[in-house]
Amino acid sequence: MVGSVINGMKHIEIINGPNLNLTGRREPEVYGTTTMEEYVESLRKQFPEVEISCFQSNVEGELIDRIQQVGFRYDGLIVNLGGYSHTSVALRDALLAVPAPKVEVHLSNIFAREDYRHHSLVTSACRGMICGLGLQGYELAVRALLG
Numbered sequence: 001m002v003g004s005v006i007n008g009m010k011h012i013e014i015i016n017g018p019n020l021n022l023t024g025r026r027e028p029e030v031y032g033t034t035t036m037e038e039y040v041e042s043l044r045k046q047f048p049e050v051e052i053s054c055f056q057s058n059v060e061g062e063l064i065d066r067i068q069q070v071g072f073r074y075d076g077l078i079v080n081l082g083g084y085s086h087t088s089v090a091l092r093d094a095l096l097a098v099p100a101p102k103v104e105v106h107l108s109n110i111f112a113r114e115d116y117r118h119h120s121l122v123t124s125a126c127r128g129m130i131c132g133l134g135l136q137g138y139e140l141a142v143r144a145l146l147g
Contacts, residue, residue, distance in 0.1 A: 010049070010075040012145055014040065014138060015066055016056040017082035023107070023135075031107050032134055039135045047142055060084055064094045071098025076145035078138060080105045085120040095125035103141035106131035 016036065019026060024035035040054045055066045063081065071077060077100050084091055085104070095102055102125065109132030110117045123129045128144060130137040 010146070011051040011053070011073075012076040012078060012142060013066075013070045013074050014052065014054040014078045014080070015063060015070075016054065016080050017060075017063055017084050018058045019082055020080060021056050021058070034135060039138065043138060043142060046139065047146075050142065050146070052142070060088055060090065064090055067091070067094040067098060071095075071100045074100050076100055077102045078105055078141040078145070079103070079122065079126065080107070080138075081122055085110075085122050086117055087121070089121060092121045092125050095122055101145055102126040103144050104129040104131075105137040105141050107134050107137065108132060 020036060023031055024033050024038070036054065036056070040052060044050075044052050057063050057066070063084065067077065067079075071094075077095075077098075079095065079102055081088065081091055081104075085106070104120065104123055104126040106120075106129070110120065120129065130140050130144075133140065
Protein backbone atom coordinates (compact mmCIF):
# COMPACT_ATOMS: atom_id res chain seq x y z
CA MET A 1 0.00 0.00 0.00
CA VAL A 2 1.38 3.39 -0.98
CA GLY A 3 1.26 6.07 1.63
CA SER A 4 3.24 4.49 4.41
CA VAL A 5 4.04 7.03 7.05
CA ILE A 6 7.31 6.84 8.91
CA ASN A 7 7.18 8.78 12.18
CA GLY A 8 4.36 10.92 10.75
CA MET A 9 6.41 11.78 7.65
CA LYS A 10 5.99 11.01 4.01
CA HIS A 11 8.77 8.94 2.48
CA ILE A 12 10.19 9.76 -0.93
CA GLU A 13 13.02 7.79 -2.52
CA ILE A 14 15.42 9.15 -5.10
CA ILE A 15 16.57 6.36 -7.40
CA ASN A 16 19.62 7.28 -9.47
CA GLY A 17 21.09 5.25 -12.27
CA PRO A 18 24.46 4.96 -13.99
CA ASN A 19 27.18 7.51 -13.38
CA LEU A 20 25.13 9.65 -11.00
CA ASN A 21 27.46 8.51 -8.23
CA LEU A 22 29.98 10.82 -9.94
CA THR A 23 27.82 13.94 -9.65
CA GLY A 24 30.02 16.80 -8.47
CA ARG A 25 33.12 15.25 -10.04
CA ARG A 26 31.99 14.26 -13.54
CA GLU A 27 31.87 17.06 -16.11
CA PRO A 28 31.43 19.86 -13.55
CA GLU A 29 30.72 22.32 -16.37
CA VAL A 30 27.57 20.30 -17.14
CA TYR A 31 26.64 18.78 -13.77
CA GLY A 32 28.13 21.24 -11.26
CA THR A 33 30.44 20.59 -8.30
CA THR A 34 27.94 19.59 -5.62
CA THR A 35 27.93 15.88 -4.89
CA MET A 36 24.67 13.94 -4.75
CA GLU A 37 25.25 13.24 -1.05
CA GLU A 38 25.65 16.96 -0.32
CA TYR A 39 22.56 17.81 -2.33
CA VAL A 40 20.35 15.13 -0.77
CA GLU A 41 21.37 16.38 2.68
CA SER A 42 20.30 19.91 1.67
CA LEU A 43 16.95 18.51 0.47
CA ARG A 44 16.44 16.83 3.85
CA LYS A 45 16.99 20.18 5.58
CA GLN A 46 14.67 21.94 3.15
CA PHE A 47 11.91 19.35 3.61
CA PRO A 48 12.14 18.21 7.25
CA GLU A 49 8.60 16.82 7.08
CA VAL A 50 9.69 14.29 4.45
CA GLU A 51 11.90 11.25 4.86
CA ILE A 52 14.14 11.41 1.79
CA SER A 53 16.23 8.38 0.98
CA CYS A 54 18.54 7.88 -1.96
CA PHE A 55 19.63 4.79 -3.85
CA GLN A 56 22.11 4.66 -6.72
CA SER A 57 23.30 1.82 -8.90
CA ASN A 58 25.09 1.43 -12.19
CA VAL A 59 23.36 -1.95 -12.63
CA GLU A 60 19.98 -2.12 -14.37
CA GLY A 61 18.74 -5.17 -12.42
CA GLU A 62 19.55 -3.52 -9.08
CA LEU A 63 17.51 -0.48 -10.10
CA ILE A 64 14.57 -2.72 -11.03
CA ASP A 65 14.86 -4.55 -7.71
CA ARG A 66 14.88 -1.26 -5.79
CA ILE A 67 11.83 0.10 -7.65
CA GLN A 68 9.96 -3.10 -6.78
CA GLN A 69 11.10 -2.99 -3.13
CA VAL A 70 10.01 0.59 -2.41
CA GLY A 71 7.39 1.33 -5.05
CA PHE A 72 4.64 -0.38 -3.07
CA ARG A 73 5.55 1.22 0.28
CA TYR A 74 6.81 4.77 -0.28
CA ASP A 75 4.81 7.90 -1.03
CA GLY A 76 6.77 8.79 -4.13
CA LEU A 77 9.75 8.00 -6.29
CA ILE A 78 12.07 10.43 -8.03
CA VAL A 79 13.90 8.58 -10.78
CA ASN A 80 16.95 9.67 -12.71
CA LEU A 81 17.85 6.53 -14.57
CA GLY A 82 20.60 8.17 -16.59
CA GLY A 83 21.34 6.47 -19.90
CA TYR A 84 18.94 3.64 -19.08
CA SER A 85 16.07 6.12 -19.50
CA HIS A 86 16.59 5.92 -23.24
CA THR A 87 17.08 2.16 -23.55
CA SER A 88 15.38 0.15 -20.82
CA VAL A 89 11.93 -1.28 -21.39
CA ALA A 90 12.49 -3.34 -18.23
CA LEU A 91 12.87 -0.21 -16.05
CA ARG A 92 9.77 1.28 -17.66
CA ASP A 93 7.84 -1.90 -16.87
CA ALA A 94 9.08 -1.86 -13.26
CA LEU A 95 7.87 1.73 -12.85
CA LEU A 96 4.49 0.83 -14.32
CA ALA A 97 4.19 -2.14 -11.95
CA VAL A 98 4.32 -0.08 -8.74
CA PRO A 99 1.62 2.32 -7.51
CA ALA A 100 3.86 5.04 -6.01
CA PRO A 101 3.68 8.31 -7.95
CA LYS A 102 6.88 8.94 -9.88
CA VAL A 103 8.69 11.98 -11.28
CA GLU A 104 11.54 11.61 -13.75
CA VAL A 105 14.52 13.95 -13.40
CA HIS A 106 17.49 14.61 -15.66
CA LEU A 107 20.22 17.06 -14.67
CA SER A 108 20.96 18.07 -18.24
CA ASN A 109 18.50 19.04 -20.93
CA ILE A 110 18.13 15.75 -22.78
CA PHE A 111 16.60 17.60 -25.75
CA ALA A 112 19.77 19.67 -26.20
CA ARG A 113 21.95 16.56 -26.32
CA GLU A 114 22.47 13.72 -28.79
CA ASP A 115 19.42 12.68 -30.81
CA TYR A 116 19.18 9.28 -29.11
CA ARG A 117 18.65 11.04 -25.77
CA HIS A 118 15.62 12.99 -27.00
CA HIS A 119 13.27 10.13 -26.14
CA SER A 120 12.93 8.59 -22.69
CA LEU A 121 11.19 5.24 -22.44
CA VAL A 122 10.32 5.84 -18.77
CA THR A 123 8.59 9.23 -19.08
CA SER A 124 5.20 7.72 -19.84
CA ALA A 125 5.42 5.70 -16.60
CA CYS A 126 5.86 8.90 -14.58
CA ARG A 127 3.64 11.78 -13.51
CA GLY A 128 6.04 14.17 -15.22
CA MET A 129 9.62 14.91 -16.21
CA ILE A 130 11.97 17.69 -15.16
CA CYS A 131 15.13 18.17 -17.18
CA GLY A 132 17.87 20.71 -17.72
CA LEU A 133 17.70 22.40 -14.32
CA GLY A 134 20.60 20.58 -12.70
CA LEU A 135 20.19 19.37 -9.14
CA GLN A 136 17.28 21.79 -8.62
CA GLY A 137 15.20 19.30 -10.59
CA TYR A 138 15.14 17.04 -7.52
CA GLU A 139 13.72 19.83 -5.35
CA LEU A 140 11.03 20.51 -7.91
CA ALA A 141 10.24 16.80 -8.06
CA VAL A 142 9.80 16.67 -4.26
CA ARG A 143 7.45 19.64 -4.49
CA ALA A 144 5.48 17.96 -7.28
CA LEU A 145 5.11 14.77 -5.25
CA LEU A 146 3.99 16.71 -2.18
CA GLY A 147 1.68 18.76 -4.42
